Amino acid sequence: MKLTVDVKHKTYDIILERGCLKTLDTYIDTTKRYFILTDTNIPQSLIDEVVAQCPNSTVYKVAPGEQSKSIQTFEDVCQACLDFHMSRKDTLIALGGGVIGDLGGFVAASYMRGIPFISIPTTTLSQIDSSIGGKTAINLGKVKNIIGSFYHPDLVLIDFDTLATLPKRHIQSGLVEALKAGLIHDKSIYEIFKQDDYEDHLDEIVYKALCMKKWVVEEDEKEVGLRKTLNFGHSIGHGIEAYYNLETYYHGECVGMGMLYFLDDDEVKKEVIKILEKMGLPTHADLDIDKVFDYITMDKKAHADTISIVKVREPGKSYIEEMSLSEVKAILERNPL
Ligand code: NAD
Ligand code: ZN
Structure with a gap:
């Protein structure tokens, strides 16, 4: 099933299907370079699935949980993008829950003033809510989402099968x-x-x-x-x-x-x-x-x-x-x- 979101300066698809992660390569240009942002709790099998379909990619893992929506982690991810020589032609893939989506989206919005961004949400929360709508953010101390921007993804891939390992x-x-x-x-x-x-x-x-x-x-x-x-x-x-x-x-x-x-x-x-x-x-x-x-x-x-x-x-x-x-x-x- 496909939903198309149509906002002022962008139109993007949400693919909604069990098993669609296995067919990621039918939705993207596999010859391009991808920076895959994820966290250390995301099952390796999901990461491998994405890497297998994106031969020119690097994987960057942050610590799991809300603490990673911090300025420090934001800086670390931007640095890793720079180290991978990311340019505006390359794409950031956020593979994980709402934390990875919010952080990855904000990096994608900020790095070089904006790079392409694909969201692969793997929690109920991110599949239901945070993966669409373009709100990206990090926290300042304990104040939630106070630094961020509106930045829509280019594609959202919702695969219910990824929820199998979610506590x-x-x-x-x-x-x-x-x-x-x-x-x-x-x-x-x-x-x-x-x-x-x-x-x-x-x-x-x-x-x-x-x-x-x-x-x-x-x-x-x-x-x-x-x-x-x-x-x-x-x-x-x-x-x-x-x-x-x-x-x-x-x-x-x-x-x-x-x-x-x-x-x-x-x-x-x-x-x-x-x-x-x-x-x-x-x-x-x-x-x-x-x-x-x-x-x-x-x-x-x-x-x-x-x-x-x-x-x-x-x-x-x-x-x-x-x-x-x-x-x-x-x-x-x-x-x-
Ligand atoms: P989360 O990203 O921390 O994920 C929950 C936990 O599950 C993490 O430990 C993660 O590593 C683990 N995990 C994720 N996918 C897994 C999988 N498939 N198998 C096993 N473990 C898995 O939390 P969340 O609940 O997805 O998101 C919460 C965040 O979303 C909050 O920061 C909230 O502010 C934000 N949010 C944003 C929006 C928005 O519009 N941008 C909307 C609602 C919430
Ligand atoms: Zn919420």
Whole structure:
């Protein structure tokens, strides 16, 4: 299956098929040079699969996890590109999860003011969400995604088979972005999550969530309006993530907890808690509200004394409210997880 994303200055394909990694060479020019960025947790068999189809390539591995979205790692990867004599004719391939996609995308956007970029996401989170939309970023200390740019890939290859080795906790954490997609814009995704056999519908969930994201990104590439709704659960989620040093909880787990604060309907909130519990995801975290709040205000979505908060009125229907910081803090205090 193929989806084509059409944004202002670029059109690119997303190939969505089990086993498509094996046919990478049908989508790329194999005579070109490729810099393959990945991390040390990515199974060697996946790396070998890509290398076998890109004879003129080098592989660069960074440490796994959020810590690699750092200025230091960014510098190391740029240096490795330079050492490989990368030019604008060469392509960076990001093979891995959202961390590799965000870091690799930002290197591709910055190195020589932009080089071609192919994304091969290997986690549920990156297949559902981060591999499309063109947001690339690294963190500054604990403040997430504060340095970055909009830079779209030239091709995205989503092979569900690559998920076979992904630990269950990461599978479930990534699915939160699809649950979010359902809550903000597509009730039919939400309905799948309500079923006990939702895990049998993984392909459908990923496809529907991607379609939703494609629509949103095409409507509002630079996040002036509609796209802000994708931040549902993220303002507080990022605060929780930072409070726990970007280590204890995964991104999706924090977003899941962050969403619970802004569900208008209490019945829906109960239902979402039930879904998260069924998925084995946390619905409670011990928080020092003052500290979490400090991170929230450092987050780029906080303007002066207000913050854009995404709320869900009912499954599939979201809206944005400009809230005063004191109101947000009161909600954090009133609504302990
Ligand atoms: P991740 O990239 O850290 O991957 C999770 C873990 O799984 C890592 O340890 C990784 O090495 C390992 N892994 C990846 N693929 C594997 C496989 N197939 N088999 C075995 N292990 C594998 O985390 P993630 O959840 O994919 O991404 C989280 C990041 O994505 C966060 O930094 C978040 O901010 C970012 N994000 C970006 C966007 C965007 O639009 N750019 C959207 C959502 C999230
Ligand atoms: Zn997210």
